[in-house]
Amino acid sequence: MKTTTLRFSRSTIAIAVGALVVAGAITFSLAGHAEKPDAAAPQAPSVTVAAVLERSVTEWDDFSGRVESIERVEIRPRVSGTIEAVHFKDGQLVKKGDLLFTIDQRPYKAELARAEAARAGAQARAALAKTELERTKRLIEDRAVARRELDERENAQQEADANLKAAEAAVLTARLNLQYTEITAPVSGRVSRAEITVGNLVATGATAPTLTTVVSVSPVYVNFEVDEPTYIRYASGGAVGNAGVQRIPVAIGLTSETGYPREGHIQSFDNRLDIGSGTIRVRAVFDNADGTLTPGMYARVRTGDANAKNALLVDDRAVGTDQDKKYVMVVGADNKATYRQVTLGPMVEGLRVVRDGVKKDERIVVNGLQRIRPNDVVAPEVVAMDARVAGLGKSVSGQQVATAQ
Numbered sequence: 001m002k003t004t005t006l007r008f009s010r011s012t013i014a015i016a017v018g019a020l021v022v023a024g025a026i027t028f029s030l031a032g033h034a035e036k037p038d039a040a041a042p043q044a045p046s047v048t049v050a051a052v053l054e055r056s057v058t059e060w061d062d063f064s065g066r067v068e069s070i071e072r073v074e075i076r077p078r079v080s081g082t083i084e085a086v087h088f089k090d091g092q093l094v095k096k097g098d099l100l101f102t103i104d105q106r107p108y109k110a111e112l113a114r115a116e117a118a119r120a121g122a123q124a125r126a127a128l129a130k131t132e133l134e135r136t137k138r139l140i141e142d143r144a145v146a147r148r149e150l151d152e153r154e155n156a157q158q159e160a161d162a163n164l165k166a167a168e169a170a171v172l173t174a175r176l177n178l179q180y181t182e183i184t185a186p187v188s189g190r191v192s193r194a195e196i197t198v199g200n201l202v203a204t205g206a207t208a209p210t211l212t213t214v215v216s217v218s219p220v221y222v223n224f225e226v227d228e229p230t231y232i233r234y235a236s237g238g239a240v241g242n243a244g245v246q247r248i249p250v251a252i253g254l255t256s257e258t259g260y261p262r263e264g265h266i267q268s269f270d271n272r273l274d275i276g277s278g279t280i281r282v283r284a285v286f287d288n289a290d291g292t293l294t295p296g297m298y299a300r301v302r303t304g305d306a307n308a309k310n311a312l313l314v315d316d317r318a319v320g321t322d323q324d325k326k327y328v329m330v331v332g333a334d335n336k337a338t339y340r341q342v343t344l345g346p347m348v349e350g351l352r353v354v355r356d357g358v359k360k361d362e363r364i365v366v367n368g369l370q371r372i373r374p375n376d377v378v379a380p381e382v383v384a385m386d387a388r389v390a391g392l393g394k395s396v397s398g399q400q401v402a403t404a405q
Helices: 010-035 106-141 147-180 228-236
Strands: 046-051 053-057 060-069 072-075 081-086 099-103 182-184 189-191 212-215 220-227 249-253 262-269 279-286 298-304 309-314 320-322 325-331 337-348 351-356 363-367 379-382
Touching (some): 220 298, 228 279, 309 337
Antiparallel strands (some): 325 337, 325 363
C-alpha cells in the first residue's frame, strides 16, 4: 500500500499560529467587556448644615492683667537710732496706727527734757522783760527815766518773746522726734517682712533703708491694656468717661479658677494710647474680702459692651481658613455650596460672632467642610446651629471667651 506524506512550509505554520492567537485575544477582550458593569455616577457628599442665628448678645473680650494694691507704703525711719523692738510678724494684717517698730527713745527723751527746760528759761526771761517794760512805762509818765530806756525795755521784751517762741518750737521738734521713734502703720493692710531687725542702727535721709512695706488688701486694682479697636468700640457706645466706665461689665479669673467668678467695675481709662503697642491702659477695681488677690498676681480679664446688641452667630466648626482669610460654605436652595468670605468677632455663648459675610437664616456647612469644594452639589443634613451648646446658656460665655484674630 502506498503512503502519502503531507509537507507544510514554515511560513504556512507561522501564519496559522498567529491567526489563532489573534482570534483568542479578540474573544477574551469581548468576554471581559461583556462582564464589566457600567461605572456608577458620583454621589453628592453628605454634609451637616445649620441656619445662621441672630441673637441679642453682649460681646466679651478677654485680656491679661495684673493685680495691684491701691495703697502701698515703704516704711522708712524718720529719726536715727537703734532698732529696739519689732512689733509684728512677717505677713501679718495690720490696721492703720498699729505699732511696727520702736527705735531707742532715750536720746530723744533727753532732748525733749532739755528743750522743755530751755523753754521754761525763755518763759521766765519773757515774763521779766514784760515786767520791766511796764515799770519803765510808769516811770516815763513821771519823767523819771529817759525815753531811751523805754525803747531798750521794749526791745528786750520783743527779744524775750522771740526766744520763747524758738524754745517752744524746739520742744515741738523734740516731741515729734520722740514720736517718730515709734513707727506705726500709715495704712491698713498686709505688712511684709522686717528688713531691719533688732539691734541694727538706722539713719535718716536719702539713703535711709526700707524697714518694711505695707500694702492695702481690699479693694485692689487690676490693671490691663485694651487694644485700639476695642477702645473705639467702647467709646462709640458712650462707655468712656467718668460715668460711662461704670457701665462696662468687667470680671476676672485667676489661673486656678474656672471662668470669671470675680466681678468689679472699671475705674478709668488712661488719657492716651501707647503708639508702640497700640493699646490703652485700663484700671478696674475689685473687692478682695477673702484676701486671695495679691499684688503682682496674674489675672484673666473679661470685659463686655455696655449695651447688648443683635449679632449673627455660627458654630466655630463652620469657619474655614484660607491663608489669611476666614470663610464659610453657604448651601443654597439648589444644594450647591458657595464660598463666602467672612469677618469674625469674639465667641459668645459658645458660638462665633460673624460681623460680615452671611445673613440670618442662611444655611452653612458646619460638618464636612473638608470634603467639599466651592460649587459642589451636596447632600445636606439640617441640624440646629446651637445644638452643641443647648442648655449651657450664658455659663458657657464665662468659659469660652476669645477674641478673633
